[in-house]
Amino acid sequence: MSRLTPIRFAEYDPKSLSEQVGRLVILITPEGVMDQAARSANRLSKGAVARLIDSDGFKKAKTGQVISLGWPAGLQVEALDVLVLPRRVTPIEARKAGATLAKVAAGKPMTVMAGSMPKAADLALGIALRAYSFDLHKTSDDSKPSEEVVIAHKAHEDIAAKYAPMQAVAEGVHMTRDLVNEPANVLTTTDFANRLVEMEAIGLKVEVLDEPQLEELGMRSLLCVGQGSDSPSKVVVMQWNGGAEGEAPLALVGKGVVFDTGGISLKPAGGMEDMTMDMGGAGVVAGTMRALALRGAKANVVGLVGLVENMPSGNATRPGDVVKSMKGDTIEVINTDAEGRLVLCDVMWYTQERFNPVGMIDLATLTGAIIVGLGHENAGVFSNDDALCNAFLKAAAAEDEGAWRMPLGKGYDDLIKSRIADIKNTGGRAAGSVTAAQFLKRFVKEETPWIHLDIAGVASVKSDTTYAPKGATGWGVSALNRLVLNGFETQSEAE
DSSP: OOOOOOEEEEEOOGGGGGGOOSEEEEEEOTTOOBOHHHHHHHHHTTTHHHHHHHSHHHHTOOTTOEEEEESOTTOOSSEEEEEEOOSSOOHHHHHHHHHHHHHHHTTSOEEEEEETOTTHHHHHHHHHHHSOOOOTTOOOTTOOOOOOEEEEETTHHHHHHHHHHHHHHHHHHHHHHHHHHSOTTTSOHHHHHHHHHGGGGGTOEEEEEOHHHHHHHTOHHHHHHHTTSSSOOEEEEEEEEOSSTTOOOEEEEEEEEEEEOOTTSOOOSTTGGGGGGTTHHHHHHHHHHHHHHHHTOSSEEEEEEEEEEEOOSTTSOOTTOEEEOTTSOEEEOSOTTOOHHHHHHHHHHHHHHHHOOSEEEEEEOOOSHHHHHHTTTOEEEEESOHHHHHHHHHHHHHTTOOEEEOOOOGGGGGGGOOSSSSEESOOOSTTHHHHHHHHHHTTSOTTSOEEEEEOTTTSEESSOOSSSOSEEOOTTHHHHHHHHHHHTOTTOOOO
């Protein structure tokens, strides 16, 4: 797993500025008000900070912007970074400022003179989220571990305690990014399962269901997706029992297609290399379970992932084949590239049959149609339960993760009716993301509150985001953790 940037909280001592090395960060309000550390830096640098405040450039500076003064006189640091920040900021403003600092630091040692900043823990979280790079397969010496970031604060012990559960979330996000970024020849179904089993060391109960067990359970829909591959299909069950004994869990279900060629309905060659990210839903489930375990969430949560590889071969499922799901419904496979729903429907039904969850959320890089509709700013949210849906949307907004509710309706069922089976796995181009969700809804019991998250547009992106470099984002881990914290924990510590 990629190394999380070490962040240490230390006593606030403005008199120590002349001894600092690396990069030094001071805070100045948009009005140009300097705190004790900024005044000390100004004095040591012979008025350089005051001259910056008087400049036209500072007058145009925005909240969260960093202005760097290179090799300032009177200081040993290679840069004095001026962070423009009001005295009171929201958690999101603080995180964004931290993310900006991480980009400026570029892995070098940094000391942040945070003074009495109330949201310093969120600033640290922003640093931890943005300070990420996936260098596991690079042989160059250019990729070095990030150096320590020190956050000096007047109440550093209290801020460190607030940051501890946030660090757990950051570790979950980094795990998700690592999984999504991994090439498919490394992250096989077996390797993926093994990485999840390793999380027993942090308190999760993990079991792996192999093909003979899946066959016995009747998961022919899931198995038909992977039958053209040499990689064996698996379902991994992760349990975190941090809540009341016997209390029904919240269930998270993830699509884990470790590589998707489209099967017999072969994808075009251009861009197929990106299909290493088609296990993004399973990656988010894994990262969320890691975060919950590391912070000791006081809730019962189960995470189940269906791990398959969709390959063409003489044994692959063909368009026109009919398979039977675990539920018993028959499915006509119109397009073998609409495979994610075939995986999810069996895992979702198994989840409900075994755990009778208080709610179920599935995540999948399911459709290109959701990208057409929402781009890369928001995941598509589909739900049969307003209360659960609204709670998730609130959690996503609190964590600055874009999510937008999409419609469901009986009229869409007509598009996926089959002439020869109970249902077909695609309804064509029209409302493609909606008919995919409508397909999944057929495998949700009436009494189960359910959300489907189509994360095809947000799981991995081609350009930098606020909290991540280009590539895997880890979207969803923070929002799901917040949902659990706000609504499913005993003695919730949510703000």
